[in-house]
Every structure is written in C-alpha cells, then in structure tokens.
Amino acid sequence: QITLKESGPTLVKPTQTLTLTCTFSGFSLSSSGVGVGWIRQPPGKALEWLALIYWDDDKRYRPSLKSRLTITKDTSKNQVVLTMTNMDPVDTATYHCAHVRLEDYEGNYYYYMDVWGKGTTVTVSS
Amino acid sequence: SSELTQDPAVSVALGQTVRITCQGDSLRSYFASWYQQKPGQAPVLVIYGKNNRPSGIPDRFSGSSSGNTASLTITGAQAEDEADYYCNSRDSSGNHLVFGGGTKLTVL
Numbered sequence: 001q002i003t004l005k006e007s008g009p010t011l012v013k014p015t016q017t018l019t020l021t022c023t024f025s026g027f028s029l030s031s032s033g034v035g036v037g038w039i040r041q042p043p044g045k046a047l048e049w050l051a052l053i054y055w056d057d058d059k060r061y062r063p064s065l066k067s068r069l070t071i072t073k074d075t076s077k078n079q080v081v082l083t084m085t086n087m088d089p090v091d092t093a094t095y096h097c098a099h100v101r102l103e104d105y106e107g108n109y110y111y112y113m114d115v116w117g118k119g120t121t122v123t124v125s126s
Numbered sequence: 127s128s129e130l131t132q133d134p135a136v137s138v139a140l141g142q143t144v145r146i147t148c149q150g151d152s153l154r155s156y157f158a159s160w161y162q163q164k165p166g167q168a169p170v171l172v173i174y175g176k177n178n179r180p181s182g183i184p185d186r187f188s189g190s191s192s193g194n195t196a197s198l199t200i201t202g203a204q205a206e207d208e209a210d211y212y213c214n215s216r217d218s219s220g221n222h223l224v225f226g227g228g229t230k231l232t233v234l
Contacts, residue, residue, distance in 0.1 A: 037223070039169075047161070047169065047212050049223040060222055096168055105157070105176055111216065111223060112159035112174035119168055 002026035004036075004097050004117035011123050012087050018122060022080040022097030029075050031055055035100035036080040037113060038071065040093040048093075051082060052100060052111075087124045094119040129217050130158075130226035137232040138203045146198045146229045148213030156216040158196035160189060163210045163228075172211075173198055200231075208233045 008020035022036060029036060037052040051071040052060045061069045070083045080097060098113035130150040138144035148158055157176060161169035171180050173189035186201045196215070200207055213226040 039225075046228045047163075047214075047225040049214070049225055052223065063222060103175065108155070108157065110157040110159070110175060111214075112171060113161070113169075113214070114171045114174070114180060116168040116170070 002099050002115040004099060004115060006095060006097050006117045006120040008095075008120055008122065010121060011125065013126050014088055014124060016087050018082075018084045018087050018091070020082045020084075020095055020097075020120065020122075022082070022117060024078050024080070024097075024099065027099060029053075029055055029073050029078070029080070033102045035102065035111075036073070037098050037100045038080075038082045038095060039098060039113070039116075040091075040095045041119075042090070042093040050084075050095075053080060054102070089124045092122065092124045094121045129224045130213055130215060132211075132213060132226040132229045134227065135230045135232065137234055138200070139234050140205060141202055143199065143201045144203050144231065146200075146211050146231065148196045148198075148215075148226045149194055150215065150218075150224075150226075151194055152216055152218045152220070152224075153191060153194050153196050156220070157191065158189070158213045158215040160187075160196075160198045161212045161214065162207075163212065164208075169212065203231075203233050205233050207231060
C-alpha cells in the first residue's frame, strides 16, 4: 500500500524560505517510471502543479516558479523535499505530494498521480 | 492562466449522464488524467491513460478524447459524485504538467 505524508511549518513570514518534506512508503523512488510530485491549492482555488522528481533524478518545475523552487530526493530515507524561496502571502495554500507514474501507450508517454498525501496547510503572514 | 480549460460548473440530474470536458492544444498529443476532489479532502484519481480506472473507482466513470478535448463521462450520476473535477496533462512543451481550472459538479 502506497502512502505519502507531507510535513513542514504551518506559518512562514514573507520573504522566508519554505521547506516541505514528503515521507512515503510502499514504493521505491529508484524504480523506473516512478516519480513524486508537489501540487498546491490556494484556498477556494484550483490545483496547481509545482514540481516533479523522477526515479532517475530528472527534475521539472512549474515555469512561473522555477527560480524559487528546488526539489530533491533521499531514496534511503524515502523522502522528497521541496523548498520554495521568497515566500509571499499569495503562496498561502494546501501543499500536497503525490506518487506519480509515467507510462507508455503506443509511444505516448503520459503521467498520472495515483496516490496523494492529505496535504499540509501553509499560511504566509507576518 | 491554465493551458487546460474546463467549464467552471456543470449540473446533472440524479441517475442521468454528464460529460465534463477539458480543452487544450497539448491534448492532441498527450492523454489527460482526471481527479475528483470533495471538500476538505485530497484529490482522488478517477481516470488515467486512454481510459483506465484505478481499483475502487466505479465503472460509471469513463474517459475519452477527441482532437484537443478530453472528456470525463459519468453514466448514471450518483449523489456521492458531487465534487470538483480536475483534468491534468502535459503542457504544450511536453516538459511540464498542468491542471485545468476545475469543474464543480452538482447532482440535482
């Protein structure tokens, strides 16, 4: 059974750096076709994809936030860490991590997030 | 702005069929996945790939795609299907992921 759990501060001040940890079980981030993604949801708004790290350590970032985001993995600890610099009140949101699968259908490589963590709420306020 | 466009709200009578759509140029090349989110809960995957349902998702949920539009169809909508639904796929560059703006489904 795959599970993921997010942890980190619930309150950060503007300009500070946010560090979130996703601790998972039930899969290995060394397995081909596997990744972990981060997704956030501001209050009352839509889901926003933030970042993705693959089994081979390839990393992808939301283009508009690329300069502020860093995603890393520690395979031995079964953890993925997301850092976001220069936090602003507009970054107030629930942050989720998710297990991502990359599969192939007749040469069409597609992704899906089949298991999600419950999320952690982060408020940015002075 | 999102590269995937969804209608903000859709309603369906109990037991009837409803189609929720997602439009975007990248959908001509890549499959969409669909997520159901109920208030205060994490999203749940309901459809992925060509038309695949994860274990535990009722077979009244199905997916399809044509041109730049992906669709999620619920055949015989139930009260428990009332939720927000999001599509997700690769963006037009193919290098990143993107979500649609979400569709709030009301079951009357």
